[in-house]
Amino acid sequence: MNMKSWLLALVAVSSALAMSASFGQQNRDWNAIQITPHQVAAGLYYLEGTGGHIGLLVGDDGIIMIDDQFAPLSEKIYAAIRKISDQPIRFLINTHIHPDHVGGNAYFGGMGIPIVARDNVYLRLTQRGTAKAALPVLTFGAAVTLHLNGQDIRVVPTPPAHTDGDSYIHFLGSDVIHAGDVFRTVAYPRVDDQSGGTFEGSLAALQLLIDMAGPNTTIIPGHGVLSTRDDVIKFRDMAIEVRDRVSRLIDQGMTLEQITAARPTADIDAEWGFEPPDLLLPVLYNELTHAN
Ligand SMILES: [Zn+2]
Numbered sequence: 001m002n003m004k005s006w007l008l009a010l011v012a013v014s015s016a017l018a019m020s021a022s023f024g025q026q027n028r029d030w031n032a033i034q035i036t037p038h039q040v041a042a043g044l045y046y047l048e049g050t051g052g053h054i055g056l057l058v059g060d061d062g063i064i065m066i067d068d069q070f071a072p073l074s075e076k077i078y079a080a081i082r083k084i085s086d087q088p089i090r091f092l093i094n095t096h097i098h099p100d101h102v103g104g105n106a107y108f109g110g111m112g113i114p115i116v117a118r119d120n121v122y123l124r125l126t127q128r129g130t131a132k133a134a135l136p137v138l139t140f141g142a143a144v145t146l147h148l149n150g151q152d153i154r155v156v157p158t159p160p161a162h163t164d165g166d167s168y169i170h171f172l173g174s175d176v177i178h179a180g181d182v183f184r185t186v187a188y189p190r191v192d193d194q195s196g197g198t199f200e201g202s203l204a205a206l207q208l209l210i211d212m213a214g215p216n217t218t219i220i221p222g223h224g225v226l227s228t229r230d231d232v233i234k235f236r237d238m239a240i241e242v243r244d245r246v247s248r249l250i251d252q253g254m255t256l257e258q259i260t261a262a263r264p265t266a267d268i269d270a271e272w273g274f275e276p277p278d279l280l281l282p283v284l285y286n287e288l289t290h291a292n
Contacts, residue, residue, distance in 0.1 A: 003130030030072040055178040059149025062090035068104030095180030100141040105134035122167035161205035164196025178220045185224025188277045190209040206236040256285040
């Protein structure tokens with residue numbers, strides 16, 4: 001192994017460790033966490049707790065649920081859903097594999113609720129030794145549409161972005177899209193390259209979201225605040241700007257350590273970061289130096 005491949009391997013390992021820490025359950029006081037419902041449109045809600053926002057479409061045909069946060073919160077989440085509706089949960093859709101989005105799969109799948117997700121979500125959960133009750137029972141490779149509660153609900157796979165199993169859920173009747181973690185308003189783009197995510201794919205996926213949305217579409221991010229298509233455009237433009245800055249520094253012959261030390265996003269960290277781009281830079285560096 002030459003020096004460069006050794007360093008790249010080191011980057012891969014440290015980014016994997018950072019990822020598992022950042023997506024894992026860590027040490028949290030689960031008892032202190034409240035599940036707060038927010039109404040987005042008629043019959044459409046998201047639940048805020050800790051982890052990814054849970055989407056809920058409620059109507060005469062029952063409840064469509066998107067994601068289920070961390071396992072220790074399942075009973076609280078179920079209680080919060082029951083305060084909104086006593087209808088049965090008909091389907092649980094997973095936007096991607098991270099434990100702050102699928103941690104409750106065993107609980108809800110164990111209740112007999114069919115879990116729906118992309119083929120890659122099923123593959124990766126299976127590879128990670130996930131219990132049978134927590135696995136999707138219906139998987140797809142191309143877009144699928146549910147016809148419930150008087151509207152079409154399109155579940156659309158994205159290019160490899162945050163992971164290689166991301167989906168957007170588009171409630172066409174409500175003009176609302178749940179974007180999973182491809183679009184979050186809390187930090188720079190997060191690319192889990194250990195789960196097949198890519199930065200260039202994230203840009204393509206954001207373009208897909210921009211194309212799917214209209215000027216009045218409400219977008220529920222995986223984490224953060226309700227947004228519009230214009231917010232996604234600004235986020236996508238920021239991502240392109242960060243990539244171009246890093247690319248220029250690579251062209252000047254700088255190493256990842258030098259680029260990180262140069263703080264290429266210092267002037268925009270306050271607006272976009274809430275955290276420095278420490279998780280993004282290694283992935284971006286790796287991807288840009290492997291291009292061509
Ligand atoms: Zn995620």
